[in-house]
Amino acid sequence: MQTTNRLFFVIIHPKMPIHEKARILEHIEVAPKRFKLVISSLYISTHAQPGQFVMVRVSNELDPLLRRPLGINGIRKDEHIIELLYEVKGKGTEILSKTEVNELLDIVGPLGTGFTIKKEKPFAIVVAGGMGVAPMCALIGELKKQNKKTMVLLGARNKETLLCEEAVKVQGIDCRSITDDGSNGRKGFVSELLNEFLNEMRESDFNTSTIFACGPKEMLKVVAEIAFQKKIECQVSLEEKMACGIGACMGCVVKTKSGHKKVCDDGPVFNANDLLW
Ligand SMILES: Cc1cc2nc3c(=O)[nH]c(=O)nc-3n(C[C@H](O)[C@H](O)[C@H](O)COP(=O)(O)OP(=O)(O)OC[C@H]3O[C@@H](n4cnc5c(N)ncnc54)[C@H](O)[C@@H]3O)c2cc1C
Ligand code: FES
Numbered sequence: 506m507q508t509t510n511r512l513f514f515v516i517i518h519p520k521m522p523i524h525e526k527a528r529i530l531e532h533i534e535v536a537p538k539r540f541k542l543v544i545s546s547l548y549i550s551t552h553a554q555p556g557q558f559v560m561v562r563v564s565n566e567l568d569p570l571l572r573r574p575l576g577i578n579g580i581r582k583d584e585h586i587i588e589l590l591y592e593v594k595g596k597g598t599e600i601l602s603k604t605e606v607n608e609l610l611d612i613v614g615p616l617g618t619g620f621t622i623k624k625e626k627p628f629a630i631v632v633a634g635g636m637g638v639a640p641m642c643a644l645i646g647e648l649k650k651q652n653k654k655t656m657v658l659l660g661a662r663n664k665e666t667l668l669c670e671e672a673v674k675v676q677g678i679d680c681r682s683i684t685d686d687g688s689n690g691r692k693g694f695v696s697e698l699l700n701e702f703l704n705e706m707r708e709s710d711f712n713t714s715t716i717f718a719c720g721p722k723e724m725l726k727v728v729a730e731i732a733f734q735k736k737i738e739c740q741v742s743l744e745e746k747m748a749c750g751i752g753a754c755m756g757c758v759v760k761t762k763s764g765h766k767k768v769c770d771d772g773p774v775f776n777a778n779d780l781l782w
Contacts, residue, residue, distance in 0.1 A: 522616050522751065523548050526609040530586065536665050538593040539636070540602050541578070542610070547585045549614045553577050555644035556619025556742055556774045559589070560750040562611035563600045573597040574747045574769070576640030576719075577615065580647075590639040590668065616750055617773050620644050620740055622651055626715045629655040630702065630737075632728050634695050634720025635662065638669045640742055641719055649676055656681070656702055660695025660720070664688040695720070696727040703735055711737045718742070718777075729777035739777035743768050 531543035549559065560572035579588030593602050604610065619640075622629075629648045633641045638659060648655045657680040661667035667689050673680040681698050683691040691698075699716070706714070718728045719742040732739035745757040745768040752770035759768055760781040766772065 522614050524611070524613050525549060527587075527612055529604060529606050529608050529610055532604060532606055534602075535590070536668060538602075539666065539668065540591055540593070542589040542591070542601075542604075543579075544587055544589070544610055544612075545585060546587050546612070549577075549612070550580055550582055550585045550587050553580045553587060553615035553643075554619040555580070555622075555647045556640055557615040557617050558640070558750075558773065559587075559612045559614030560616060560747070561589075561601065563597045569597045569600070571597075571748055572613065572750060573601070574616075574744075574750055576643075576742070576773075578639045578642050580643050588642075590636070590642070592636045613750065617769055618771060620717055620742070620774050622647060622653070623715065623738075626713050626738065627653055628706075628710055628714035629653045630699070630714060630716045631655060631657045632660075632695055632699055632716060632718040632720070632724075633658070633669075634660045634718075634724040635666065636668075637718070637720030637724070637742070639719075641717070642669055642672065644717055645673060645676070645678060649678060655679065658682075658695050658698040658702065660684070660698070660724070661689075662686065694724070694727075696724065696731065699728060699731055703731070703737075711735055714738070715740060716777075725777070726782050729780070729782065732777060740774050741777045741780070742773045743775060743780075744773065745769075 527544040527546040533541050535541050558574050558576045562572050575589045578590040657673050659682040663686045716732045716739040725741045748754045748756040750769045757768040758765040761779045
């Protein structure tokens with residue numbers, strides 16, 4: 506009998522997300538109900554861009570069935586590691602918080618369209634509110650790598666939930682923070698820090714600056730309005746409830762000036778001026 510050797514080729518597009526079983530290397534509660542996951546992931550760490558996310562399967566049971574979206578908090582390409590930073594909100598993240606070092610985490614990624622760092626824009630202003638800081642850490646790392654002059658503005662409910670300030674400062678990056686209750690010094694909203702900082706800047710630098718923002722929608726709306734008034738480019742990362750995370754279910758659409766767009770695929774990062782808030 507004649508045997509035929511068949512060769513199958515799998516062509517992976519450089520932007521294509523894949524499904525990985527990634528080993529948990531560290532899992533730490535960094536603040537009440539807020540966890541950092543350090544996971545080993547060859548493909549995703551190699552291909553991820555700041556602002557992209559992964560869909561995490563939190564349970565082997567049927568409930569919860571849907572994966573949960575989490576922004577990529579750190580990309581350590583040389584070590585083949587990615588980091589996730591998340592808050593326990595409901596059942597899915599509660600189950601995730603119980604996973605342990607050495608377990609395999611079922612993830613799909615990297616997903617979505619991340620931030621665009623432009624050559625012609627040497628100044629960056631990063632604005633993060635609450636857990637919106639999660640994907641911004643990867644962005645801040647990349648801005649530093651590309652020698653952008655960066656100011657990081659962080660806002661949180663209180664001192665305990667103000668994350669990543671030290672991690673930013675130890676890299677020698679300018680950082681200011683504010684909390685809703687004043688428990689970390691300044692009391693107020695992060696948009697106030699943005700207004701103040703823009704007043705200190707030379708107006709001639711506005712058109713060579715980009716504001717990158719992530720946080721609650723109300724905060725993003727205010728940041729977008731400030732950027733619009735000052736004619737500064739502004740990219741915002743949105744959060745919507747997601748079922749598939751890969752552009753198939755239309756469950757995450759938002760209205761833009763050019764029609765409905767999918768947050769999981771066209772975003773999560775959008776030009777703030779394109780959105781119909
Ligand atoms: C692109 C993207 C990136 C994200 N990155 C992060 C991250 O880096 N860190 C982090 O802590 N969270 C992040 N989130 C939010 C996170 O996905 C939700 O908090 C999580 O799915 C809640 O799941 P749960 O089962 O624990 O809660 P559920 O029981 O499903 O819901 C609990 C509460 O969370 C709200 N919620 C559920 N899903 C979402 C969602 N997709 N977006 C916003 N609110 C939601 C519900 O309205 C409800 O009030 C991201 C969301 C998106 C869309
Ligand atoms: S979550 Fe299914 S299309 Fe975006």
